[in-house]
Amino acid sequence: MARPKTVRAPTTASLPNNLRIPSSTPSLTKSLGKLSRQALLDLAFTWLDDRNVASFPPYLQTNDDGPDDDDALPYPAGKTIEEVRQVYEDLQDRKGAKRELIERILEGDWRHGITLRQLAMADLRYMDDHPASLRWTALELSRIDTKRKNSKGLPPADWSGSVPRMQAATFVQSLQREISPLVKAHYHLAHSATLPLTFLRIFVVDSPYQSPRQAAEIFTDSSRVIYVAFPDSCPYVYTSIAVSTGSKSAPSASSVATDTRTLQRLVRDSIPKALSRPQERFSLQATSLAAKNLPTLLALRGSGRSTASNGAFSIFADAATEGSPLDPRPSNTVSPEEHIRASHSSPTEGKENTNGPATKRRSSGIDTAPLSPDLKKRCLAIHSRFGTLGSSLAPALLDRLDIRLLDKPGSSDEQYDDDGDDSTFTPPALSLTFSGSDVIGGIRKLAELGIVDPERMPSWMTGEEGVSVATVRRGKRLQKDI
């Protein structure tokens, strides 16, 4: 029942949306079990919605079905869609176990199998509910400009052309054209309900056949799934796979494309090609940022204000020091909180403000009245170094920060005047790795406690660069990783 008995022939088409995974697959229970009860109910309602029900038909009792083993199953099949819908509405009204709901879905209404699209929807719903469930890498889309030499001194009229205009369907089609000779894939594209992102979920299989003969377990194998997220209006792409852009120089012709890592790499390499158009080619470049949290990526590599000003410069991103030109109060008499909260009407800010109340900022320092001069000075230094970071409206939580220091040990005092001998002497590299739920916030805390000297620490400790991997020499990040 699950797989149509048709002639199996290798094709280059994508895996169909309605390819059904047998409901008896144990791992299906697990992947649906990740979701909360409410999320499952929402999904079921979406599937049963008038517009979608043709794509996800539930199992209905029909006359020509014959007397099969319906009675043996605990969930009798409904006769109409309405009836099935009513069942889930009843389930919503009364409290019950999640387990019961999953069984209802798998053994009752979709006993003939869950389609690939349904599974993809469930996965994306999980992503919306848990934005920190995967580790994401930010890549920059940069245009390969071939015309640069020809266009002489002609200032382009359009300064915003760096973002490729993406039409979802066209993009998926050209991506399919790119990778179909190599892998078989299923695509699912959806805009996130909570973040300004478009998710593309790609599931890859290394079989040329329309209905692969592999075990059904393969469809729920999370290592075969690649997520690509396209944030709105900015030239970045986030992928949920580990990236090594330099690996292209070493050709991997020897390996047959069977293991999942190779499949993933094939997909990733074809993303910029699929986005490209004639006369407008793009390539993906690493941006040294990987984080678990999607809001972090949106803050550091998104379309908002904080993409290129962090650390000490976050006061500009949050506009924390100066107010609107219509405010008659001198800026230094108004608290930064008020500046940030002031009802500036920026089109991007409108959405971000829902992230949380601004009242939790500045957890320490400034308002505890009796401060010794030392403490006061340190407090000021911390504020000037970290700006509003670590206490910002949309906090950029780095869960990991890898720093490679190229300085000679003990050379910190004469670090500005030993230019000469550096070229001959290869210094020992020192690697530091910070990890935790909020690395920059943690360093700020350390500075507040007096463990880190806020005036002398280098700027990478303040998160100014907005990266998670950096090579540092003399307190400055080197643009090219050595």
Added chain:
Amino acid sequence: MTTMASHAPPSPDPEEEELDTEIASIRAEIQNLQKHKRILTSSLLATDPIQKLLREQPQPPTTNPTDPLTTISPLVHAAGAHTSSNHHRIAFGATAFPFKDPSPTDNGATLLGVRIDVCARNGRFAKPYYVILQKERSRAGPGSGGASSEVLKVYRHTVPSFISIAKLESVYLLRSGVTRNNGDGDGGGSSGEDEDVEPAKPWKKGGNSARKQDLRGFVRELRRELVAWHMRVDAVEFLREKLGLVGEGGGPLPFDVSPDRDTGIVSLAAVAIEARYVRVEWVDGRVGRFKLSNTGVVERAVVIGDQGRDKKVEDAITGGGGRVETVLDRLRVEVLSGSPGL
């Protein structure tokens, strides 16, 4: 109150609760009043008569400490300075300021900040945009004969990333090393308008003429792009308001909206933050999309229904001068003239 509440059993006295909310509301009111008072005092200090009064007595001869004028003069001065900088921000839209990076590894160089203010449709100003420029010493090109000169480089900025700072920089703030002749782009910008940046740019004067960096042109183009973006967003918002798609508080309506009576539009929204494209949906299932230009003209429009493209509506959207503000009027006329679609 809070300590009491924490010790209290889970069901606190309703009377006490009432008092608590009352206290909270009174506190909020006090805060509001204090804020109002501060706005009023600063406005008062910045008013013309008081500023004039101060200017008339530049050096008060009496050192009488009880003289009210001497005690408030710093405040008046601060208010005056703030007002004049506000006037600059309102009138010119772009102002410059120095900024010192607190990082110890930065050699104490002063950075040049440029602040751009954009006024939105509701009369408020958007959060100011900043561009922080770094002065970089470089071996200059052929003109200055190998002497080092200072060039500007964008260091940090808060401009949304769909406006390509890198592109702007590569045209207006060209650094040596990038060999690209950009003569005609420069000429108009640096000689012309005085409106952009306050004229403290000594490093510009001495530069060679062939590839002079054009900060004014840079700021002018950047500001133009930012204003255009705000105007696009405002135009979409305006259309939504006209269609009744926006609730009282400015947010979307909680319930399903009924289609606009005359045009049959059920939804109209910008496609992304950039608000370059606008998506329209009609009640009969037609879907359209049009592109806005920087000047507020509908450049292109596509409307697709069940029977393929609806050229009539497309023409109505782009025709008649193409102003985005009057799109709905044109659509109304088109519907009244007897479109078969409705």
